[in-house]
Amino acid sequence: MTTASAPASTSTVHPADGHDRIRVLGARENNLKDVDIELPKRRLTVFTGVSGSGKSSLVFDTIAAESRRLINETYSAFVQGFMPTQARPDVDVLDGLTTAIIVDQQRMGADPRSTVGTATDTGAMLRILWSRLGEPHIGSPQAFSFNVASISGAGAVTYEKGGRTVKERRDFSIVGGMCPRCEGRGTVNDIDLSALYDEAKSLNEGAITVPGYSMDGWYGRIYRGCGWFDPDKPIKDYTEKELNDLLYKEATKIKVDGVNLTYLGLVPQVQKTYLSKDIDSLQPHIRAFVERAATFTTCPECDGTRLTELARSSKIRGISIADACAMQISDLAEWVRELDEPSVAPLLKSLQNTLDSFVEIGLGYLSLDRPAGSLSGGEAQRTKMIRHLGSSLTDVTYVFDEPTVGLHPHDIQRMNSLLLQLRDKGNTVLVVEHKPEVIAIADHVVDLGPGAGTDGGRVVYEGTVEGLRASGTLTGRHLEYRAQLKPQVRTPTGALEVRGANTHNLQDVDVDIPLGVLVVVTGVAGSGKSSLIDGSVAGREGVVTVDQSPIRGSRRSNPATYTGLLEPIRKAFAKANGVKPALFSPNSEGACPTCNGAGVVFTDLGIMAGVSAPCELCEGRRFADSVLEYTLGGKDISQVLEMPVSEALAFFAEGEAKTPAAHRILTHLDDVGLGYLTLGQPLTTLSGGERQRLKLATRMSDKGAAQAQVFVLDEPTSGLHLADVEQLLGLLDRLVDAGRSVIVIEHHQAVMAHADWIIDLGPGAGHDGGRIVFEGTPADLVAARSTLTGQHLAEYVGA
Template identity: 40%
Template structure:
C-alpha cells in the first residue's frame, strides 16, 4: 500500500518535528531545526566559526549573537566533539548529506561510509576492518578522500580488508589478493597475490592485465550522431537541489549522467524523468518531482528502469523461470514419449503447482525452520533430497537427464545441451551474452548478487522483440563489477542502443563514461553546491571543460586509452 501513499510535511511544524517553544531556543541566531537542515560541510563551517569567534570574546554579555564566556566554557568540549565527528563524515565523501536526512533514503554505500566515519572517530587500534566496496556511489574526487581516510585508519595500527573492483583502491593497497580466474564454477582459486606491481606482472591474472593496460575497455571508434528531431527535454527541473535546469536527452544513444555524489543525478533521472515518463506512458501512480514540463514524450513508447533489486525473493525464482527458458524446457519434457504415455502435461514439470513437485517442501527443495530470536535456518528437504520433484516426475528423462538434473546445469552447459532446440537456445544465448554462463539454471534468486540480477533483467530485455522506442534507465549498473564484466555490460547496452533504443545510465565508472555517446554532467559540487548543468556533450567535449570535475578525470582516462 506504501506506493499509493504520499509524504507531506506536517502543517503545524512545517516538517521541523519540534514545538514552537523548543524552536525558540537559538545558538548564534539559529535554532536546532535550521542547523540540522545544513549539509555536513556547511555545518562543519558553522561549528568551526563558532569555536574560533568565541576565542576572541571575553565579555560576559552576548556579542553578535555569540556565546558568553561562561556558555563557551561549558560548550567547548561538546563543540570540539561535534566538529571532529563532522570532519570524519566530510572526509569519507559525505559532505553533501544534510544532518536531518532520514536513514531509509540513504544508499548502501552512504550507510557504509557513515559507519566507517564512526570507526575513525573511535580512535581504536589493533582492529580488523572488513569493507565491501566502500567506493560504491563515489565520484573519483571523493574516492581520493576516502583512500586518505582508509590510510589514516591503517596508520592507527589497524588492518583493513577491502573487497573492491575500483582501480585506484587496488593500486593504493599494500597487498592484493586476486581470486579467480573466472566466476562461479570457473573461480574460487587464488590466482595471484602481492603488491599491485606484482599483480600487474602475473600472467594468468585478468585483474593484473587490466591494471597493466594489456587489456582495456576500448573507446568507440566514433560516437553516434545526434538527431535533432529525436530529443527528450526536461524543462525547469527544480526538485531537491536542482536549480531550475533544462536538460536534453538525445534519443537512440548511450547517455551517461555524471557528477559528484549529491549533485542531483538521481533526483533528475529517477524522481523527475522516470516518474514523469512512467506516469504518461504507463499510468503509474508515483508523483514526479518538481519540473515545468517534458518535451518529446511522444517519441518513445515505454520506459524501463533496470535496477539491481532481486529477480525474486523466494527460492522458486531462478534464471530459468525469469528469462522464460523454463517454459520451453517444461514443454519439451511434456512432449517426450514417456510423458505422453503417463499423461503428463507441462504443468507436471513445474515446481510452483501441485502434481509433479515434492509436497513436503512445496517445490522449494529446502525447508525453512523458523527460530525464535534467531535468523531462519534452511535445511535440505528429506523427501526429495533437494530435487524439488517427486519420484514419478524424475523418472522422465531427456538425453539421460531428468528435470532436476537440467536445473543443476550451468547456463553454458545448458546452452550446449539444448543446441538443437531453437527456442531454448535463443533464451540461453542472451544470458551468455551478458556474461552469466557460470550461474546455474535453477540457482535461487536470493543467492544472486545485485549485478547478476541486473544482467538477467538485461538479458530478458535483449530477448524481446525491439520496437526501437524504449527508454532504459540504469542507476550505477557497474556496482560490484570487475573490469572484464564492465566490458561485457557495455556490449549489452550497445546492442540495445543499436536497435534504436535509448539507454540512460547514472554512473561514476570512467570506463563506462568514456564509452558513452553523450554525457550530462551535473554539479559542480554536491548538495547546495550542486544542482546545475555544468556541461553536456561527447566525452571529448566534457573532458575539455575546466569547470567539470568529471571532465578533469575523464581527460586523463581518454589520454590513456
C-alpha cells in the same frame, strides 16, 4: 597459483610474522574449492577477480561470518536466544581471527522513521544540545525526538516513608517531539477507497481488493462474522452506518465462532498493515497496490519536519533543531564550529568531529533529515564508516565491500586515505574491490578465479600489486586497461527535452538529452545526476529504468523464478509429457514431500546455530521422485535447473527442447555476462553485481521492454570486473545499434570514453551542484578539461 613475496608496507606497524596471520584452510563456501590462504594482519588486503569468482564467499561468508559467529558465542545462552543463529562456514580451519566489523552495501533500515541523523549519533547529540542551549527551554532531549509522543495521564506511585509503604495517585506527562498529525513520519496519506473494494460486489463475492485480504482467511472471518453488515449485500447498498463500520470503525473486541478477535475498519487496518511501512521494503505486488491506493503528501502541521510546533519553537541563534537537520551537513558543520559554549564543550567537540567525518568521507551534501532508506548502497556504506573513523579500537578486522561504489574518480583518493588511516591504526583491512585505484594501494592482493561460478573459487594469485601486473591472470592483464575515445560518435536521431528540472538540488535545469545514441551522465556524488534522470526522465512513456534498488528474494528464489524463465520451461515440460505445469515447480505440486521443495532439511538446535543438510529423499533436487520421471530433451527438471545459462541457451535453442520464450530470456542473461550462473542458484548467494545484472536482463526480457525506446541504467558497472566492463560496453552498443536510446549514470571512465555524448553535472555536490557544467562529446570534454570529470577522463585516456 602465482605468488609473490610479501609487500613492503608504508604502515607504521611491525611486519607480520607467522603468528600474525589469518589462516584459512579448506574453505568450501558456495563455489570455493578447498581454498587455503594466509592473510597478513594489520595490512590492507584487496581481493580481486571477476564477479562470481568467490571473493565475497571467502571474505564475507567465511572469514567475517566465522568471526561474527564466534563473538556471538561469547554471550550467555539467554542472550543468544534473542540473537540470529549462524551456521559455521564450510571450512576446515580458521584461526588467527580478530573481531570483524563488516561495512557492507546493505541498504540502511527501511523504517520510515530512520534518518541519517538517527542512523548515526548526530541526531542524539543535537537533541541533547537543544535541550541544554535552546530558548525557550522546553524539556529533556526526548522533547526534540520525533520518535517520542507526548502523553498525559495519571498513575499510582508506591514508595517507603517512615517505615511504612505509601501509595499515591499522581498525574504525569511525557513531553515528546513527535508531530501528532503524521506520528513523526513527515508525511500523511490519503486513500483512494475505490482501490480497496469493488462496491458492486458483496464481501462474499470478493468485494475487498486489498492484497492478502481474502474472505477465506482471517480477515474474511472477521469481516463476515462481526455482524455489523450483511456479507451477501453489495457494498453500494450499505447504509451510512454500515459503510462507516466497514471502513473506519476503531479497534473493537469481538468473538467469532468462539474465538476472541479484534475488529478494525478497513482503512485503519490497511494503514497499519501497509502504509506505515517504507514503500521500498514491500513486495512488488503490495508496493503496486500502495502506489495505486495511497497518495503521500507533506504533513501540513509540521511541514515535513516530523516535529511538534513546541519542538520547533526552541532555537539556538535563531536556528531550530528542524532547521539544523534540514541543513546540508557541510553547512551544519560550519554552524556548529561557530558555537562557543563551555558548558557543552565535550558535546560540541564530538558533534563537530562526526559532522567533519561526513564531509571528509564525501557525504557533506546529505542532510540529517534524509530518510536512511533513500541512501544508495555506496552512501549507506560510507555512512556506516563514519562511526569507525574516530574509534579507539585497534587490532580489529574491517571488511569492506567495494567502498568506491557510487564515487566519482575525484573522490576515490579520499576513500583510499580513509582505508589507509584505518590500517595505520593497527587494524586489518580486507577490501573486495575492482577499481585499479584501490588495488594500487594494497599491501597484499588475493586474486580469485580464473573464471566465475564453477569456473572460479580458486586463488590464482597472491602477493604484491607489482606481481599481480606480471601474473598473467585475468585481473593482472586488465589492470592497466584503458578504454580509448571513439574515433567517431553516433549522430542523434532526436532529443528528449527537460525544462526547469528542480528535483532536490537541481537548479532549474534545462537540457536536451540526445536520442538514438549512448548518453553518459556524470558528476561527483551528490551533484544531481540521479535527481535529473529519476525526476525528469524515468517514468516517461517508452522509458525502461534499471536502478540500484535491491532484489528481494528468499532462498527459494533463483534466476529462473526471478526472470520468469521457469514459466515457459514448466509449460514445455508439461506439453511434452501431457501433465500439469504445476508439477514442475518445487514451490507447488512438484515439491519433495520431505523438504517441501527446499532441497535441504533444517534442524533447530535452540540457542546454538541451526544445522542444514541435503534432503535424504530428494538428495537436494527439491522435486518429488515421480516428477523426475518426466523429461524434456533427455533431461529432467532438476537437471535443467542445474544447467549454467550458457548451456541452457543451447539446450532450448533446438530439438525437442526448443522453447523460444525461454531462449529469449536466456539470451539476455548471457548478454549481461551471467552465462556462468546456474538457473536454480539461490538469489541469496549472488553478489551485488550479479543481482544488478540479473535485474537488467529481466527488464530487457519484459514484454514492455520490446516497445521501449529508452533504457536508463544507474551505474551498471557496479560490481563488475575490468574484463566484464568490456562486455557491458558491447551490450550497450548492441542496444543502441538496435535503435534504442541508452542513458547511463556512471562514474567509470571506460564508459565515459565510450559514450557518444556526455552530460556533466556539478561543479560540486549538494547546493554546490545541480547545474549542467558540460554537454558534448567525450573528446570535447577531454580537450576542455574544464570540469573535474574532464580532468580525470583526460588523465585516464592519457590525453
